[in-house]
Amino acid sequence: MFAKRIIPCLDCKDGRVVKGIQFVNLRDAGDPGELAEVYNREGADELVMLDISASREGRATLMDTVTRVARKLFIPLTVGGGVRTLEDARWLLGAGSDKVAINTAAVETPELITELAERFGSQAVVVAIDARRIEKTETGNSKLETRNSKMETRHSVRDDVPVPNFQFPVSGAASAEAAATRWTVLTYGGTRPTGLEAVEWAQRVGKLGAGEILLTSMDADGTQAGFDCELTATISRAVHIPVIASGGAGGPEHFAEVFLRGAADAALAASIFHFETHTIRGLKEYLRERGVPVRI
Amino acid sequence: MIALLDYGAGNVGSVLKAVRYLGFPAQPVSSPELLAGAEKIILPGQGHFGAMMKALAERRLLVTLRKKIAAGTPYLGICLGLQALYESSEEAPGIAGLGLLRGKVRRFQTLPKVPQVGWNQLQLRAHGGLFKDVAEGSFVYYCHSYYGPVIPESVAVTEYGETYAAGVEKGNVWAVQFHPEKSGEVGLRALRNFLEI
Secondary structure: OOOOEEEEEEEEEOOEEOOOOOOOOOOOOOOHHHHHHHHHHHOOOOEEEEEOOOOHHHHHHHHHHHHHHHHOOOOOEEEEOOOOOHHHHHHHHHOOOOEEEEOHHHHHOOHHHHHHHHHHOHHHEEEEEEEEEOOEOOOOOEOOOOOOOOOOOOOOOOOOOOOOOOOOOOOOOOOHHHHOOOEEEEEOOOOEEEEEEHHHHHHHHHHHOOOEEEEEEOOOOOOOOOOOHHHHHHHHHHOOOOEEEEOOOOOHHHHHHHHHOOOOOEEEEOHHHHOOOOOHHHHHHHHHHOOOOOOO | OEEEEOOOOOOHHHHHHHHHHOOOOEEEEOOHHHHHOOOEEEEEEOOOHHHHHHHHHHOOHHHHHHHHHHOOOOEEEEEHHHHOOOOEEOOOOOOOOOOOOOOEEEEOOOOOOOOEEEEEEOEEOOOOHHHOOOOOOOEEEEEEOEEOOOOOOEEEEEEEOEEEEEEEEEOOEEEEOOOHHHOHHHHHHHHHHHHOO
């Protein structure tokens, strides 16, 4: 039985896990190494670490952090955030990361995907795609320009700053309306529209040599109102490589939805696990009861 | 000395980390001279079947590897290190594998997602050796597009569209298609079983 993967995400800045960490039983709640061990013990299938350090010093600390996290970790580790060159990737993989995630750099220099795949193998290359729904114009045609974002500058491929009462479009079933939905790709932490259409971009990165896609819905991200199942299913069915759904996880039911309706191969979340309201073990038992194949 | 065969593209680092974590001395080896002195050999293969066989040959490692295996040195192949044991692979027509196992490595067909990336279950056919103290149905981490066919030497199989060889044992030659260095406790157990031979 091939399992759907549950992937906790650690947002790190200057060697510390940041954002909403409320673990009570840790000596040092902000230590990535300790948190990684907890998730590993609980049955996480992989770990993703996203560096949101802006400074050069922060980047140097990242190497040390990756080494420490990887030392006792024997499940796959993906590191992302600010990876722009072959050399960045070489450092991270050398420090003990199994995969690197690239986002903005992939859009700006798509050949980097191929270079990384040729040098390190496709299995080491995760392309992160931040996607946002395109509003329909009055004539019913969608347009690629997107509205101005009032969101904070994001440095990572995903973010979990809660947006109170934010309503994202409910992903409907396969209605005619839904079939026409389109998404645009954003870069620089979800702040900059690129004009790229998400499905086309996803197919292209697959052809360029990406091993997996980490897909974040910028509409759902931070809402805790559920993954964007329509986006996830559309992309997942359009490519031959695994798609990791991200953005919007608020409860176990959202994971069940994204696996059963969203055709996700894996699902990633941060705050839902950090707050200890849902353990990975508990989530997996919930999923198993609903017929989702999981590793327990 | 436990030699981790380093032909330039394998995932030597993470396997080395796991072996050392288990308390065994190991070192990456890229010369036939060092390989000749190895007490155990691990081939943590990754990448392209043809490229690996070529790299092993160019570094003059292939001849020594064959001799060592024939002399009874315990060998553990990981991922591509398992596939290398077969006669050939669809990934690289015309390039010979080690030929220690009968058959040809094939590509997954008719599946929505190839490569298989993620955790899948072991169906054990033998309980000693590689899989001593490993429970039936244990999950292990895979990342591959090609697989070795099931043969009499398969001590574990896994199903992903096709049923394929997850683990093989033939005398001193052991191999796993999954990544023991990324498969949590189960993977470490299998690795330890080899290291403790």
